[in-house]
Amino acid sequence: MGLSVQHIWIIPALPLVAAAVGAAAPRRARALASAAAILSMALAFILSCLALVSALGAPAVHQSYNFDWFQLGAGAVRLGWVLDPLTALMCVMVTFVSTLIFIFSVGYMREDENFKQFFCFLSLFAAAMLGIIVSNSLLLVFISWELVGLASYLLIGFWFTKPAAAAAAKKAFITTRIGDLGFFLGILWLNNASGSLLFYDGGQGVLEATVLGSLTTQVTVGGMAVSTAIALLIFCGAVGKSGQFPLHVWLPDAMEGPTPVSALIHAATMVAAGVFLIARVYPLMTADQVLDHVPLHALTVVAFIGAITALLGALIAVAQNDIKRVLAFSTVSQLGYMMLALGVGSWVAAIFHLLTHAFFKALLFLGAGSVIHAAHHEQDMRRLGGLGAKMRITFAAFAVGMMALAGVPFLFSGYWSKEAILHAAYEWEPSMIPLVMALAAVVLTAFYMTRLLSEVFLGKPRSKEADHAHENSAVMTAPLVILAVCSVLLGFLGTPAWPWLQSALTGKSVEPRSLVEGASLIVLSVILVCTGLGAGWALYGRHLRQSSTAADPLESSWPRAFAFSGARFRFDELYAAVFGRLNRALAALSDWLDRRFWGGIVDLVGRFGETAGHFNRETDDEGLNTGFNAASEELRSVGKLYSRMQTGEAHGYLRIMAVGFVVLAILAMMGGAK
Secondary structure, three states: OOOOHHHOOHHHHHHHHHHHHHHHOOOOOHHHHHHHHHHHHHHHHHHHHHHHHHHHHOOOOOEEEEEEEEEEOOEEEEEEEEEOHHHHHHHHHHHHHHHHHHHHHHHHOOOOOOHHHHHHHHHHHHHHHHHHHHEOEHHHHHHHHHHHHHHHHHHHOOOOOOHHHHHHHHHHHHHHHHHHHHHHHHHHHHHHHHOOOEOOOOOOOOOOHHHHHHHHHOEOHHHOEHHHHHHHHHHHHHHHHOOOOOOOOHHHHHHHOOHHHHHHHHHHOHHHHHHHHHHHOHHHHOHHHHOOOOOOOHHHHHHHHHHHHHHHHHHHHOOOOEHHHHHHHHHHHHHHHHHHHHHOOOHHHHHHHHHHHHHHHHHHHHHHHHHHHHOOOOOEHHHOOOHHHHOHHHHHHHHHHHHHHHOOOOOOHHHHHHHHHHHHHHOOOOOOHHHHHHHHHHHHHHHHHHHHHHHHHOOOOOOHHHHOOOOOOHHHHHHHHHHHHHHHHHHHHOEOOEOHHHHHHHOOOOOOOOOOOOHHHHHHHHHHHHHHHHHHHHHHHOOOOOOOOOOOHHHHHOHHHHHHHHOHHHHHHHHHHHHHHHHHHHHHHHHHHHHHHHHHHHHHHHHHHHHHHHHHHHHHHHHHHHHHHHHHHHHHHHHHHHHHHOOOOHHHHHHHHHHHHHHHHHHHHHHHHO
16 A cells, blocks of 8 residues: 555645644643644655655656646646655654654653744745655756755744844845755746746656757857756756755854754755755756767766865864864765765665765754753853763764764664765766865764864863763654664665665666675775774864863864864955945945935936926916906906896887987988998
8 A cells, every 4th residue: 555646735735734733822722733744744744755655666666646826818827746756755854853853852842932923934945845855846846945945044043042043044035045045947948948847847847858858959158058058057956955065054053043953954954955866857957968069067076076075074084173063064974965965866865865964964953952951041062061961862872873973884774875875976076176175075974073172072071061961751762763774774775785766766777786796985984984993083082182171183284274163264244245245235326326326316207396396386377377267357347247237127228229219310321321
């Protein structure tokens, strides 16, 4: 028994209903709002599993169901749903991880006065992400895409009384809108060039051979194929949502929201949307690969942006002291790995890493949330320490997530998905530079995660908040244990020896291969991971920080480089200096144009109207009115004279008639005499 494509809309509809319940419920209905949210996600998870059964029953087929949304002239705007292994696996991941985050949130947000609104926003966020996944129309994807942006704004700025949270929410919203503008232009161009925005439509969808062939034959500026230009515009949206360079600056600041929000954004929903979008439109991204004359292939841009982001995020994470900021820049780096996989031609490896990352990054953020909650909202790693003995469950689960992220060989899921990406980059012919950058990020990832684990959990407490910390309740630790187990087991679904996930996603049988194939790269990767772990242990594990004010070992050795990395390479300052000044200059120009130019024109027109009115008044008063008044006065005089003749006496009238008769007779006789 499975879930048909006609009914797959129920999956995003369930959390949407929960959001409506949370919005309509009174503020005191805390249990109702949280229960509706958790129940909706649990039911959505069950339906997602049924959808996966249906998708795996026909893995090579993109099942679609399209319908008319509304009539527009002679045609209609059409939307639809799609069901394939990619859709089903993403739905399973999002609903499962979100359910655990929702459960964790019950304990984490228990004391918050806006508890009910929090679960309303969480449900809206999950519904929007699921809407992106099940959509068979780029228009419906964009609608859900913008709802994700709205929900992220509400959640990042949930504690809106904190200036940093309010600023982070605005920063995330505005920065992602920059990428979304390119995405929107790509949608308009694609609709104009193909006449449709449906992905699959009986051979006429934008991801099907007929339309793709037409797009590759059209050429735009510089000899670039129209398909390439549209693909790059759509990629702009993914750059914004998935925090890729140069629009990565919003993602670390998103940690200003409650920690469950950080887990949801950085693991299962918002940042995953960009990677999923590129995987969904992958036929469009690869359409120009058959052309030799194209000066720039879309996937080449994706590969280099991904590699730069992977290395950049890892370099910055090394020097962060806030536990959530380390994980946030780690997310930036890991998303870069996913984009690198997409760019070098392995969307399957990208989705594999997306799925494994969702579990261990949710585990790490919820583990950080458990620490922050226990340490009375202390987030500075320098003021923590010694929590391993006080919070054994959190420590064990967090250690599993740390090793999965660091890519500790063979046992943890992050190793297998990362290796798949590295092998794909190794086989990419155009350049070895992305592979080198990815390998450098491997060392750094293992290093900064060892630093984080040592600073937070080892040694002795370095503040009263850390000293008073204790393990949290089961409602917060149970999700950690489940995610830790998944962070180990999930990797075995895509190992070279048993490539089940690869076969499920592609709908084709993928032959198992021995680890001996590509052994040199595997050995190099293992050496790099061990180097990072060893360096981190040597600097931070063996020489534990004794006080919160003690100097950082790395900072002591390279103070300027450490400060530059800690300042996030000053991208925010650079953007403020360049784009901020440009914005202020444009604002000043607009103000001058409004006040001086357009205001002057309006003032001139006003003065002309005033002069014309004065002239009209003078002409009316002195000319027309004077003449009219004089003529009226004469008429009144004549009227008065005539009125005097109207006495009403009959004999008087007879006398006048007689006189008139005499006058007429005289005139007649005078005329006759002549």
